[in-house]
Amino acid sequence: MADAVATPGQTMEQAIETPGETLGATAAALKADKTDWKQIKRQVIGFTFYRILPEWRRLPEAERAEQKRRFAEVVKRWNQPGRMLSLSYSTVGLRGDVDMVLWTISYSVDDLSQMRAELLATPLGGYLETPYSYLSMTKRSQYLIGHEHEGQADSRGFLRPGGQKYIFIYPFWKTRAWYLLPIEERQRLMNEHIRVGHLYPRVKLNTTYSFGLDDQEFVVAFESNFPEDFLDLVQQLRETEISAYTLKDTPIFTCIRMTPEAMLDRLG
Amino acid sequence: MADAVATPGQTMEQAIETPGETLGATAAALKADKTDWKQIKRQVIGFTFYRILPEWRRLPEAERAEQKRRFAEVVKRWNQPGRMLSLSYSTVGLRGDVDMVLWTISYSVDDLSQMRAELLATPLGGYLETPYSYLSMTKRSQYLIGHEHEGQADSRGFLRPGGQKYIFIYPFWKTRAWYLLPIEERQRLMNEHIRVGHLYPRVKLNTTYSFGLDDQEFVVAFESNFPEDFLDLVQQLRETEISAYTLKDTPIFTCIRMTPEAMLDRLG
Amino acid sequence: MADAVATPGQTMEQAIETPGETLGATAAALKADKTDWKQIKRQVIGFTFYRILPEWRRLPEAERAEQKRRFAEVVKRWNQPGRMLSLSYSTVGLRGDVDMVLWTISYSVDDLSQMRAELLATPLGGYLETPYSYLSMTKRSQYLIGHEHEGQADSRGFLRPGGQKYIFIYPFWKTRAWYLLPIEERQRLMNEHIRVGHLYPRVKLNTTYSFGLDDQEFVVAFESNFPEDFLDLVQQLRETEISAYTLKDTPIFTCIRMTPEAMLDRLG
Amino acid sequence: MADAVATPGQTMEQAIETPGETLGATAAALKADKTDWKQIKRQVIGFTFYRILPEWRRLPEAERAEQKRRFAEVVKRWNQPGRMLSLSYSTVGLRGDVDMVLWTISYSVDDLSQMRAELLATPLGGYLETPYSYLSMTKRSQYLIGHEHEGQADSRGFLRPGGQKYIFIYPFWKTRAWYLLPIEERQRLMNEHIRVGHLYPRVKLNTTYSFGLDDQEFVVAFESNFPEDFLDLVQQLRETEISAYTLKDTPIFTCIRMTPEAMLDRLG
Amino acid sequence: MADAVATPGQTMEQAIETPGETLGATAAALKADKTDWKQIKRQVIGFTFYRILPEWRRLPEAERAEQKRRFAEVVKRWNQPGRMLSLSYSTVGLRGDVDMVLWTISYSVDDLSQMRAELLATPLGGYLETPYSYLSMTKRSQYLIGHEHEGQADSRGFLRPGGQKYIFIYPFWKTRAWYLLPIEERQRLMNEHIRVGHLYPRVKLNTTYSFGLDDQEFVVAFESNFPEDFLDLVQQLRETEISAYTLKDTPIFTCIRMTPEAMLDRLG
Numbered sequence A, B, C, D, E: 001m002a003d004a005v006a007t008p009g010q011t012m013e014q015a016i017e018t019p020g021e022t023l024g025a026t027a028a029a030l031k032a033d034k035t036d037w038k039q040i041k042r043q044v045i046g047f048t049f050y051r052i053l054p055e056w057r058r059l060p061e062a063e064r065a066e067q068k069r070r071f072a073e074v075v076k077r078w079n080q081p082g083r084m085l086s087l088s089y090s091t092v093g094l095r096g097d098v099d100m101v102l103w104t105i106s107y108s109v110d111d112l113s114q115m116r117a118e119l120l121a122t123p124l125g126g127y128l129e130t131p132y133s134y135l136s137m138t139k140r141s142q143y144l145i146g147h148e149h150e151g152q153a154d155s156r157g158f159l160r161p162g163g164q165k166y167i168f169i170y171p172f173w174k175t176r177a178w179y180l181l182p183i184e185e186r187q188r189l190m191n192e193h194i195r196v197g198h199l200y201p202r203v204k205l206n207t208t209y210s211f212g213l214d215d216q217e218f219v220v221a222f223e224s225n226f227p228e229d230f231l232d233l234v235q236q237l238r239e240t241e242i243s244a245y246t247l248k249d250t251p252i253f254t255c256i257r258m259t260p261e262a263m264l265d266r267l268g
Helices: A002-006 A024-032 A054-058 A061-077 A109-120 A121-128 A147-156 A183-198 A227-237 A241-246 A262-264 B003-007 B023-034 B054-058 B059-077 B109-120 B125-126 B148-156 B183-198 B227-239 B241-245 B262-266 C002-006 C024-032 C056-058 C061-077 C109-120 C123-127 C146-154 C183-198 C227-237 C241-245 C260-265 D002-006 D024-032 D053-058 D061-077 D110-121 D123-127 D149-157 D183-198 D227-237 D241-245 D261-265 E001-008 E022-033 E053-057 E061-077 E109-120 E123-127 E148-156 E182-196 E226-236 E241-245 E260-265
Strands: A044-052 A084-090 A098-104 A129-135 A164-175 A205-211 A218-225 A246-248 A255-256 B042-050 B083-091 B100-106 B127-137 B166-175 B204-209 B218-224 B245-246 B253-257 C043-053 C082-089 C100-106 C129-139 C167-172 C204-209 C219-226 C246-248 C252-258 D046-051 D084-090 D100-104 D127-139 D165-175 D205-211 D220-223 D246-248 D253-257 E044-052 E084-090 E100-106 E128-137 E165-176 E204-209 E217-222 E246-248 E253-257
Touching: A044 A054, A044 A109, A044 D220, A054 A121, A054 B125, A061 A109, A061 A121, A061 A262, A084 A109, A084 A262, A098 A109, A098 A164, A109 A121, A109 E253, A121 E053, A129 A218, A129 E226, A164 A227, A183 A227, A183 A241, A218 A227, A227 B127, A227 C260, A241 A246, A255 B109, A262 D246, B042 B054, B042 B218, B054 B125, B054 C123, B059 B109, B059 B125, B059 B262, B083 B109, B083 B262, B100 B109, B100 B166, B109 B125, B109 B127, B125 B127, B125 E217, B127 B218, B148 D002, B166 B227, B183 B241, B218 B227, B241 B245, B245 E182, B253 C109, B253 D061, C024 E123, C043 C056, C043 C109, C043 C219, C056 C123, C056 D123, C061 C109, C061 C123, C061 C260, C082 C109, C082 C260, C100 C109, C100 C167, C109 C123, C109 C129, C109 C252, C123 C129, C167 C227, C183 C227, C183 C241, C219 C227, C227 D127, C241 C246, C252 D110, C260 D183, D046 D053, D046 D110, D046 D220, D053 D123, D053 E123, D061 D110, D061 D261, D084 D110, D084 D261, D100 D110, D100 D165, D110 D123, D123 D127, D127 D220, D165 D227, D183 D227, D183 D241, D220 D227, D227 E128, D241 D246, D253 E109, E044 E053, E044 E109, E044 E217, E053 E123, E061 E109, E061 E123, E061 E260, E084 E109, E100 E109, E100 E165, E109 E123, E109 E128, E123 E128, E128 E217, E165 E226, E182 E226, E182 E241, E217 E226, E241 E246
Parallel strands: none
Antiparallel strands: A044 A098, A044 A129, A084 A098, A084 A255, A129 A205, A164 A218, A164 A246, A164 A255, A205 A218, B042 B100, B042 B127, B083 B100, B083 B253, B127 B204, B166 B218, B166 B245, B166 B253, B204 B218, C043 C100, C043 C129, C082 C100, C082 C252, C129 C204, C167 C219, C167 C246, C167 C252, C204 C219, D046 D100, D046 D127, D084 D100, D084 D253, D127 D205, D165 D220, D165 D246, D165 D253, D205 D220, E044 E100, E044 E128, E084 E100, E084 E253, E128 E204, E165 E217, E165 E246, E165 E253, E204 E217
């Protein structure tokens, strides 16, 4: 299970709802894996959901354009190979409470905070609220965010995030009963789950961990070019036994991948 | 069950709370159905609920009139046969948290987002909030939204949405226990439900699916000219066994169908 | 049970928490009742709870007075015998989230919406929010709202709403378990409930139905000149068996009956 | 039980969580009590929690001072022996959602509403919100609020509210299961509760009743000069059996008693 | 258990989720402890979470700088050895609803309130909201906040709070079932919990008590330089039996320790 998470580039059938490091299957997988995972820095993940105040839309167009330019500039300045990568998404018309999303992958809680502070210090920051924000970490360094690993992307299998048109993000909690099941039972329940995932190869899963860092236990982000595939997958998963161990998996955000400029233009 | 959904033009007794594609009854129905459903594009549905900020009502009448004109213009410009159809409703005086609703049927998540962005970019957008927004899809192309299917409406049975004075919309979640019932038991429970639905032929049901795309599992929209029929139907359904498998079915929105101009005039 | 609701002019012991039309007792009562209920129009009920924005209180006194005059004018213009009746209440100092309440009885969802739209289109509407709003219907025409039934008030027993100094309003949901009880058991539980109601003859009950029209199942409104009677009644009802079938019965609004002008003056 | 409530001047061990008038013990106590309780007016209690809008703090100091003076004037003008008594508390720095509290004891719902309306009609009212408000009544006249009972304070044991530096207020709901327990069992559970209360003689309890008047069943207010005593008492009560019958007992407000002027000065 | 709390300087394995003073183990520990704990003043703890209003970010830079200076001045003026100590943290980019946190340790509820009032009375106070605020006390004087105990820090083991880069704060409620378990069973469950804690020596725990003073039962604050350690610890604790007795442990705040000036600069 856990190794499914550890192996980046994973598809659906591998990594959903990993029951943790203690499963026997994991130990075996780790033994076979020659990578020295302990040496690899954990990644710090931020999903930040912004809402623009309605009064911003009353500003003159030129002022709004300048504010968008300044905001996009900060996003791009912080995209530094080996340090931080931010992907931008619009949710205008798809959620009522959120207008745009930044998915940031970095190596430092402080970098993430500093970058967000610089965004809010731009003129646009005077008109932004943040209705949702999810902080999480990878269990192992999962995403390829710069040149340093460039040559190893295939062999090491780092994910290249943002390669699909849509992302579906939600925070996730399992019931406490799940965590008290014997390992073998969790494995059995996972197997059925994985079998269903196999049926939807066009959906890619990213699992990150928030235990103790934020309200939820996990933040999961599914990437796909086919929303109908994800809809059908989630509906079908309702009929698996493991589904009864989900405590909460909302809110769910459907987001469209676009450049920072396009994301900002969709605000008005 | 699922075929009830698949057959547009359905009335109440056919389509409520379909338990999914895996039911045996569905397989039989599909076999008998000569339509090549796989070829038909899924429709993308948006229910967007707007609230006008009180301060908008303090603006001069002429300014408000101009803002309403610009907003209605965008709604109508996007009503493009074969691409998008938006129906407009007022909830003034019927809900405290929402003033008007757009029900949009399209074929693209991006179109929906872009259209909503253009609405918010009108001057009225500077005074709007969106307290609720539901994103969903049909399982098969369900609504007739333009000339391309005109001649086939009868034979193919596409719904013509918006034909009744009132619509009753709500998001819907079933309990996880429902999804773990054997198919035969779900069928038995559905049968009773359908029997009650038969008693109210003046109520038409539209079921759409949100699994993974938004917080709820379904968005259902009932159309009728007779609110008292819908009230009596829902009360009577409480006494069916299947009702115990409803996890949540609120908020419920009673909406009055009217032109975009009339909907906007009811704002003040 | 249901006939308790059907018989206007009811007191406490008759009509609380009616279990619906299917009870045997109802059939008997209906048989004895010569009124042709099917011919009687159902009434549309709106309970609208307004909150004044704090900034309104900063306006000059003359402007506030003029705004109140215009608002009261609309309330009174829509009080049309046989069409609509609105009763006005203050909750200032009794609730923190609501300042005033309109209880409107009419025959049309559209009339209700149009009347509320005209209220919000007055200058005061620019400073109002609507934290709560309940839409419901009577099962049969219950209230006497104009001259047309004047002569029949006694024989037909229509309620004359608003005859007491206080009203206690709340939305109400029963558990799903209630709806699955056998009729005889529901009858038995109701009998105890009714017995307690008999002890408080100074409390009058109005039950309205919201199934499918709004979030709650019922909206109940108790009228009395004696708040302590209602407090004691509700506390005593906690010890009845039927009380365990209440899912939710909040928020509860204690409201003081007064003229529209007095209600508005209490805003500041 | 109920007589503990009926006997003002009560300490902790007497009056917490009274199970109502129907307990046998009450009947006995009432028989021994020569007071004609039926003749004594019930008291109407309001706990109103105000929050100052941040923008108020941007006003010039002189304007704020004048606004505070006008607000305090109304509080004091309504302190009328035999009619109304208001106690004032600050929660600045102790709660994030509330800045000050008025605890008002009166004999009339309308007086309470009128007094609060006059407070909101002062210039400070243009900058106040009321995040919480609890309306309740005593079961018997419990507090001594003026000269009329002066000579009987000892013999009749009316409470003199406000005699301690701190007050701890919370709304309170019991589970429905509690109300269905046999009287003897409730008595047994209360006895243990009372035994723990005896250990903290420096904590004084005030119980008021909200059934049907407001969302909660009770509003309880504990007075003490020693916050650590109240903390220890509540923690210890968690280990009593009766604690399992608490449905909800939040939010909890820790408040500091001060004059209206000092309370207002703490706003800024 | 309880003595784990009583012994400041504790690490993870000692003090988490202490089941209260009644455990036998505590009595033994106290007997062995020569300190006269009864003589030691209880500490009053405030965790205050501030959010800056977006409009503040529209102010001229010089005005914002001056406002920050005045706010920091108050924080520092109240840092008085033996009376009060405030630690400052930023949450910008880590939470959407909160921008900065003050953790204040003092000996008086009134001091805490007065200090917070002075903060809000600075010009920055006109742009601050307080979305969360937790009031609690230590069971014994736990933190070393000034010179008076300087010489005894080692022997008495007072905590020196703020020594780590990150703090993880959350309010905490146990289920009522926990409090009704026999002492021996609670001890057994704690032992497993402690065993897991031992595995993460780089995480330090601070437990404070809110029973009766605020909504939650406990406020816990974990300090560490290693967020990944805390993440792994919390995930691993999910698999302990005692975890099923957690009622609620959110929201969770990840905060970065910095000077008041740095914390304020991160606002914009």
